[in-house]
Amino acid sequence: MFTGKLALVLHAHLPYVRSANPGSLEEDWFFQALFECYLPILKVLEKSLQEKDETPKITISLSPTLLSLLDDKDLKARFPDWLKDRLNLLNYIDKERQIASDYLDKYINNQLSDWESCEGNLIQRFSQLQKYNVVDLLTCAATHGYLPLLRENIECVKAQLSTAVKEHFRFFGVKPKGIWLPECAYYEGLDKLMLECGLRYSILDGHGLLHANPRPRYGIYAPICSSNGVAFFGRDSDSTLPVWSSREGYPGDKNYREFHRDLGWDLPQKILKKIGIKDSRPLGLKLHKVTSRNTSLTEKKFYDPKLAAEKAKEHAKNYLQDRHIQLKRLNQEIDQEPILVAPFDAELFGHWWFEGPIFLAEIFKQAKEENIFFTNLNDILRSTSKLQLCEPCPSSWGQGGFHKYWLNESNSWLISEWSKAGKAMVNRCSNGVEKEYEIRILQQAARELLLSQSSDWSFILKAGTTTDLAKKRIYKHLDRFWTLINALDREDNPSDLKLKEFELEDSIFPLIQAKDWCKI
Structure with missing residues (x-):
């Protein structure tokens, strides 16, 4: 037995x-x-x-x-x-x-x-x-x-x-x-x-x-x-x-x-x-x-x-x-x-x-x-x-066992985009906002940043299947992120209608908190 x-x-x-x-x-x-x-x-x-x-x-x-x-x-x-x-x-x-x-x-x-x-x-x-x-x-x-x-x-x-x-x-x-x-x-x-x-x-x-x-x-x-x-x-x-x-x-x-x-x-x-x-x-x-x-x-x-x-x-x-x-x-x-x-x-x-x-x-x-x-x-x-x-070893279950499938000639350009957007998000959240409308903008920017980071799009770019769709998704979320972040630095904030459009279409994570991006 x-x-x-x-x-x-x-x-x-x-x-x-x-x-x-x-x-x-x-x-x-x-x-x-x-x-x-x-x-x-x-x-x-x-x-x-x-x-x-x-x-x-x-x-x-x-x-x-x-x-x-x-x-x-x-x-x-x-x-x-x-x-x-x-x-x-x-x-x-x-x-x-x-x-x-x-x-x-x-x-x-x-x-x-x-x-x-x-x-x-x-x-x-x-x-x-x-x-x-x-x-x-x-x-x-x-x-x-x-x-x-x-x-x-x-x-x-x-x-x-x-x-x-x-x-x-x-x-x-x-x-x-x-x-x-x-x-x-x-x-x-x-x-x-x-x-x-x-x-x-x-x-x-x-x-x-x-x-x-x-x-x-x-x-x-x-x-x-x-x-x-x-x-x-x-x-x-x-x-x-x-x-x-x-x-x-x-x-x-x-x-x-x-x-x-x-x-x-x-x-x-x-x-x-x-x-x-x-x-x-x-x-x-x-x-x-x-x-x-x-x-x-x-x-x-x-x-x-x-x-x-x-x-x-x-x-x-x-x-x-x-x-x-x-x-x-x-x-x-x-x-x-x-x-x-x-x-x-x-x-x-x-x-x-x-x-x-x-x-x-x-x-x-x-x-x-x-x-x-x-x-x-x-x-x-x-x-x-x-x-x-024991201390685990850096690894993945992807091809080659490490990070190659998500970091290669087909999708490596994404890393700098995520890095730049992530840095802007951390800085903005760490500085804080007070107005309710600005909090809404920052929360929606957080949603767009998260959605741009999905590994699914990197995978598709490497696999070479629906690459146009993947790029469209990435650019859409990153463009929305920068529209929202840049609006906080200007007096001409985007119209309420534009913010509502983003919130309606990308309505994920209702409990999202911008403070989660504050500097550690």
Whole structure:
């Protein structure tokens, strides 16, 4: 008999797309994530709680920007029509495809029914799961800013953290104890700022612990504690690679749904325009399976949901058996209970890998057979009496393991823009303002600065996908920031109408406090 537990960690995040026009590509990002990921994951957890003797456990981070989107009345009102538009599109496909689309018709209707039954209140459902200790909810930096690249103005890093804590408390009524650091990116001294904001634990990529000083006795299989009193967990690549890798892992199986072929590309534009979609783009409507890696998109075979579900069940069993073998081996090598920490982007489960929620449901269902027990990060710390004192190594979970993906020839120009704007914000906030109108201007400037710092835009610039959209977002928020900051230095403040326009469009973080940017 061996001991040990598995801690699954899901990071749920989207950039703030509230200001996008209805029907925009950015709004599609959010609605597709709702449709394919967040609703299915909630249903898996709720069903597992109802059906199992032992409570399923998982750690989930919900970024402040995502929470703002989930809470937005306009977006919630538009989502059902978005689903119905996709149901309507299924009426325009030919008979051959119609057979393959039956599962999709049923799937969309199920999601629509689930949404309507809770009146779109997903935040309340996450909160309930936390009360049952199914979910340990973490926060994230306010706008997913890549913190090591903001450190020149340390106040900007602290404002990302403190704003996130306020938002989490606003939605859940409790302050978060843990945080998902954006891109798992860490630098020396960040733990001190985390502690000052009441954040006591986080996750790093494996080398963030393995290269810690001193090297942890138990490697990545036990949390460590920094000298500033913050605990860190390390990612176990053996527990994550089979799930996230499309080449070496489960998602690339020939029976699973093909991600890249979508009806949004297959249907003629005249049909798309009938329901108000102006141009060809992914719609979340996919009827084909992977088939093989070498098969071109045009030659993909039709998807069989029953066969895919069976394969997900097999893969869940295989995953648990491998964790069984891994834990059994670790019991022979270390003298305390090992913990396997497996962090993933939540969107992997359902959006990138359509069968991901089925896989999750199956590992919860089959775990007891394989003697695998789940835990969450908070429970681990509560049950651990002593942690080894180590200083984590600067790191990220991005390509190369450090900061290269967010600091390269495609996006390095952003650093000086953030630095200049951050310095102006710190100076202005440190000098203070007295008039109520000026406080409003400064608060909105803070929102625009935070929104410009989102690591999503840096990622897109490097990936080379929707780069024009990313640049437009960055410039818009920075231009608004400077308009507001410069107005405070002049007598001709911007008209109230202009300020209201910014406040209405970028209405995130109602509890924001400009004093968070005061010099430390």
